[in-house]
Amino acid sequence: MAWRFWEDIMVGERTESRALTVTAAAMKEFADKYDPQYFHTDIELAAQSPFGALIASGLYNCALWRLLDHEENGDIAWVCGIAWDDVRWAAPLRAGDRVRARSHVLSKRASSKRDDAGIVTIHHELVNQDDAVVIRFDSTSFVRTRATGSPAPDPTPSPSRTFPEGGA
Numbered sequence: 001m002a003w004r005f006w007e008d009i010m011v012g013e014r015t016e017s018r019a020l021t022v023t024a025a026a027m028k029e030f031a032d033k034y035d036p037q038y039f040h041t042d043i044e045l046a047a048q049s050p051f052g053a054l055i056a057s058g059l060y061n062c063a064l065w066r067l068l069d070h071e072e073n074g075d076i077a078w079v080c081g082i083a084w085d086d087v088r089w090a091a092p093l094r095a096g097d098r099v100r101a102r103s104h105v106l107s108k109r110a111s112s113k114r115d116d117a118g119i120v121t122i123h124h125e126l127v128n129q130d131d132a133v134v135i136r137f138d139s140t141s142f143v144r145t146r147a148t149g150s151p152a153p154d155p156t157p158s159p160s161r162t163f164p165e166g167g168a
Contacts (some may be wrong), residue, residue: 040165097134106122118145
């Protein structure tokens, strides 16, 4: 499968990643290094917090989303991100949760400043085993146009991508 360029992306297409189980050890290891708040690092103190237990750092939520989303959307010929809008941490992520990344292409338009890339906005969610949204946001990014050519060897295509009716 080849790279997917701006011209290939369809408004309405969706992906959903595989599930990944979150462990207390991985949550704590990340938090110890990058976000050492007690409710992310200390099981006993976290039990006394408003959360009642250890919860993952919001930054760890983002890292898990990035890992899972890249497996689904890593075949898009990204140039770079421009913005994340309407970011919400909607529910705490806890040890034992099984999370999946979902994406839904909201819009795309030609860039008024670049002719080597177009602009795509995608709604993203990291959801748990109960389909509760853990984090959600809209990302806006530059995506290479077909005339730009491949940025690297061909990627692995997403196994879960679905298109709107009548599309691809």
